[in-house]
C-alpha cells in the first residue's frame with residue numbers, strides 16, 4: 001500500500017481511538033471517516049437506515065456491487081493508556097477494546113485500493129464502504145438490513161481485528177435480547193405480607209423456570225440473564241417493581257425465535273404465579289451467520305497472495321511485553337474448532353509473541369458461541385470475513401491489552417493487511433463474474449427458499 005494511504009489511514013484510526021464512542025452515538029468517529037472518504041472521491045450518504053451515525057460511501061458504477069462492512073463503536077469501562085503493558089486506566093469512560101477503530105478504517109483502506117483499481121482498469125463494478133454503527137450493543141447492521149440497505153449488493157466482505165491471520169470459518173449464533181418488567185404491589189413485608197404482590201418473586205421464578213428449561217433445550221442453545229432491577233434494598237418492603245434482562249441464543253433464527261417464545265411463556269407463568277403483570281420489552285436481536293465457502297476460498301487465495309506482515313525486532317519485543325501481561329497456559333483446547341492444524345497454531349502461540357503465519361481453517365458449519373450483526377448481512381447477501389493479527393498473543397477481545405495496543409505499529413500492520421486482502425479479493429470478484437455467480441448459487445442453496453425476516457420488529461427503532 002502507498003505510504004500516503006498508510007499515513008492517512010493511521011491518522012483516521014488513531015483519531016477514532018482517541019474519541020471512543022458508544023453505539024449509535026459515534027458522531028465524531030463517523031464524521032472523521034466520512035470526511036476522509038469524501039476527500040478521496042467517494043460519494044457518501046449519511047444517516048443510513050435512520051441510524052444517525054451509519055453511512056454508505058460508494059465509488060464506481062454498475063455490477064457487481066461489493067460491500068465492505070466497517071464498524072467504529074467502543075466499549076464502556078475500558079479507558080486505558082496506549083502502549084503501556086500494564087493495566088493503567090485513563091480518564092476515558094470508554095475504550096477501543098474490540099479494535100473497531102481499526103475495523104472501520106481498514107475497510108476504508110480496502111475501499112481506496114479498490115477505487116484505484118477500478119479507475120486504472122476501467123472495469124465495471126461498484127465498491128461500497130459501509131460505516132455500520134453499534135456492533136457491540138445496538139445491532140446497527142440489523143436495522144440496515146431491515147431497511148433494505150444491502151438489497152442491491154452482490155457480495156459483502158468483512159474483517160475483524162484479532163489474534164491470528166485467517167479466513168473466519170463456521171457460523172455464529174442467532175440472539176434475542178429482551179427485558180421482563182414485572183409490576184406488583186408494595187406492602188409491609190411483616191405487617192401485611194398478604195397484601196403484597198412481589199415483582200421480585202416473579203423475577204426469581206422466571207430465572208428458576210429458565211434454569212429448568214436448560215434441561216430441555218439443545219446443547220448449542222444458550223440462555224443467560226442479569227437482574228437489572230431487584231426492586232430496591234429494603235427486605236421489609238414487598239418489591240412492587242423488578243426487572244430481568246435475558247439473552248436467548250440458538251444456532252439459527254427460527255430455532256432462536258422458538259426458544260425465545262418458550263422463555264416468554266416462563267415469564268408469563270411467573271406473573272400468573274405471583275399475581276403480578278409482566279411487560280416484555282424487546283431490546284434487539286441478531287441473526288446467525290451463514291457461511292459461504294466460495295467466498296472463503298477467494299479470501300484465502302487473496303490472503304496467501306498478500307501474505308502476513310513482517311515484524312521488526314522492536315515490534316516483537318513490544319508484543320512480548322503484552323503477551324507476558326496475560327498469564328495463561330496455552331493448550332490445544334483453547335484453539336478454535338475449525339483450525340486445520342491445531343498443533344501448528346499451538347506451537348506458534350507458545351513460541352511467538354504474535355501470530356506470524358497464515359492459519360488455515362477448514363470449511364465448516366460449526367457454530368461458534370456468540371453473535372455478531374454481520375449475521376444479518378449474511379442472510380441477505382453472500383458474506384465472508386477475515387481476521388488479521390493486530391495484537392500480541394495472550395489477552396483476547398474486550399481487554400485493556402487490546403485498547404493499549406490499538407495505536408501500535410503491529411495494530412496498523414494488521415489493519416493494512418486486512419485492507420490489502422479485502423481489496424485483492426474484490427479484484428478477483430470483479431475480474432471473474434462466475435465467482436460472484438457461484439457464491440450466489442451457494443447462498444441460494446443454503447437459503448433453500450427461506451427469505452430474510454428481520455428479527456427486530458418494525459416498530460423498534462435504533463436506540464442506545
Ligand SMILES: [Zn+2]
Pocket residue numbers: 097098136397398
Ligand atoms: Zn466486541
Ligand SMILES: [Zn+2]
Pocket residue numbers: 098099100135160
Ligand atoms: Zn468487535
